[in-house]
Amino acid sequence: MSRSAHPAGPRHADVLTEGHYSAPPADLNTLDGKVWAQTVTRNADGVLTVGGVDVVRLAEQHGTPAYILDEADFRGRARAWRTAFGDDADVFYAGKAFLSRAVVRWLHEEGLNLDVCSGGELATALSAGMPADRIAFHGNNKSTEEIRRAVESGVGRIVLDSFQEIVRVAHIAQSLGRRQRVQIRITVGVEAHTHEFIATAHEDQKFGIPLAGGQAAEAVRRALQLDGLELIGIHSHIGSQIFDMSGFEVAAHRVVGLLKVIRDEHGVELPEIDLGGGLGIAYTSDDDPREPHEIAKALTEIVTRECEAARLRTPRISVEPGRAIVGPTAFTLYEVGTVKPLDGLRTYVSVDGGMSDNIRTALYDAEYSVALVSRASDAEPMLARVVGKHCESGDIVVKDAFLPSDLAPGDLIAVPATGAYCRSMASNYNHVPRPPVVVVHEGESRVVVRRETEEDLLRLDVG
Ligand code: LLP
Numbered sequence: 001m002s003r004s005a006h007p008a009g010p011r012h013a014d015v016l017t018e019g020h021y022s023a024p025p026a027d028l029n030t031l032d033g034k035v036w037a038q039t040v041t042r043n044a045d046g047v048l049t050v051g052g053v054d055v056v057r058l059a060e061q062h063g064t065p066a067y068i069l070d071e072a073d074f075r076g077r078a079r080a081w082r083t084a085f086g087d088d089a090d091v092f093y094a095g096k097a098f099l100s101r102a103v104v105r106w107l108h109e110e111g112l113n114l115d116v117c118s119g120g121e122l123a124t125a126l127s128a129g130m131p132a133d134r135i136a137f138h139g140n141n142k143s144t145e146e147i148r149r150a151v152e153s154g155v156g157r158i159v160l161d162s163f164q165e166i167v168r169v170a171h172i173a174q175s176l177g178r179r180q181r182v183q184i185r186i187t188v189g190v191e192a193h194t195h196e197f198i199a200t201a202h203e204d205q206k207f208g209i210p211l212a213g214g215q216a217a218e219a220v221r222r223a224l225q226l227d228g229l230e231l232i233g234i235h236s237h238i239g240s241q242i243f244d245m246s247g248f249e250v251a252a253h254r255v256v257g258l259l260k261v262i263r264d265e266h267g268v269e270l271p272e273i274d275l276g277g278g279l280g281i282a283y284t285s286d287d288d289p290r291e292p293h294e295i296a297k298a299l300t301e302i303v304t305r306e307c308e309a310a311r312l313r314t315p316r317i318s319v320e321p322g323r324a325i326v327g328p329t330a331f332t333l334y335e336v337g338t339v340k341p342l343d344g345l346r347t348y349v350s351v352d353g354g355m356s357d358n359i360r361t362a363l364y365d366a367e368y369s370v371a372l373v374s375r376a377s378d379a380e381p382m383l384a385r386v387v388g389k390h391c392e393s394g395d396i397v398v399k400d401a402f403l404p405s406d407l408a409p410g411d412l413i414a415v416p417a418t419g420a421y422c423r424s425m426a427s428n429y430n431h432v433p434r435p436p437v438v439v440v441h442e443g444e445s446r447v448v449v450r451r452e453t454e455e456d457l458l459r460l461d462v463g
Contacts, residue, residue, distance in 0.1 A: 046376025094322030237276025354388010
């Protein structure tokens with residue numbers, strides 16, 4: 001899902017036309033800081049270290065595959081978003097990217113809020129001490145039970161996604177004697193430049209209420225009439241892994257346009273707008289993500305300008321980055337099991353995980369990079385495909401990458417930028433237990449989500 005397809009490299013010219021990779025880098029031992037967690041480096045022996053811990057030790061202590069998460073990097077990125085938006089805006093980390101109690105505590109300490117979209121995410125957030133009023137509850141089909149728990153626990157806002165839900169939440173809030181703060185999620189009709197499965201603001205999809213045809217204005221009309229609801233704002237999320245700010249610009253323009261319609265019709269100026277998440281990260285060296293301060297500046301300017309033009313008070317802005325905070329902070333550590341050169345094609349490198357710990361390549365044609373991390377190597381680059389251990393040929397982790405040609409079983413390789421939507425979308429396909437999340441920080445490692453065991457899997461099988 002990297003944006004660019006690349007010109008043919010010098011090797012294996014016969015298959016290069018279908019690939020998406022660049023020419024091999026001059027030095028395969030170099031680690032591009034854009035795709036690796038911040039504290040990653042190679043030590044004098046050529047072994048990759050992160051948070052001051054080397055990966056050979058991590059593999060011995062925690063086994064492979066494992067997600068290795070750099071706490072300093074996570075906190076640094078969370079803080080950068082917080083600082084960039086300042087006190088006049090709110091940053092809600094999107095828990096769907098990756099959620100655990102440790103992460104919730106870090107977010108709390110760094111002054112971020114949290115967006116959850118299921119009862120399970122809400123339970124995790126509350127159990128780790130996130131104050132309920134700093135939680136936003138999302139989803140296009142929240143169950144009655146989930147809504148009740150969200151209202152009862154006092155979440156700061158529920159983002160309403162349909163006409164039925166407007167009534168449902170109002171009814172539940174009223175029955176509990178509450179007035180629930182809500183936003184209405186609208187679809188602004190923007191075609192975000194990203195994979196079809198993760199674009200969310202065009203009209204022909206399941207999320208939100210269309211601005212087109214006056215539906216969003218009608219939703220506002222109804223919400224304003226219901227005693228159980230306090231309508232505080234309008235929400236728009238245009239999609240994910242987006243680099244081009246123009247989609248946000250159009251979205252902000254249309255959201256502010258709706259605020260104006262609401263002011264003119266009801267004499268009410270809604271105090272908040274949420275522009276969602278979706279900012280892209282570097283999965284390979286070809287991706288060039290924006291820094292949080294650039295994004296904050298761009299979004300704030302757009303909204304301020306649009307509001308001035310509409311003679312509206314500038315509402316409080318919130319954003320919901322998930323991937324942009326956690327994505328780059330982790331990598332997946334695998335052990336190589338087999339190396340299978342296919343003449344004139346490429347070399348298949350099988351690792352001890354696969355589509356069960358990273359479904360993104362199979363699902364979105366996502367691009368990743370990979371490096372040999374248990375040693376340095378000066379061997380010639382070989383065109384490789386990193387595949388998993390699952391029973392299907394689409395079980396690909398890294399479609400096209402260069403690895404040293406002396407790669408052998410027992411070597412450790414790592415795939416960077418797997419912090420977002422890998423553990424959170426992991427499965428037990430082929431009854432493979434899900435890998436642990438190991439946090440590294442200042443020379444220490446600790447497990448924050450333990451590895452699943454076969455006993456865990458059997459415990460669910462009660463037949
Ligand atoms: N806010 C809302 C309402 C969302 O639906 C999402 C993501 C986010 C914020 C956070 O988006 P982010 O900043 O992480 O891009 N599984 C896909 C991504 C699905 C995103 C779903 N919603 C993937 O692996 O690329």
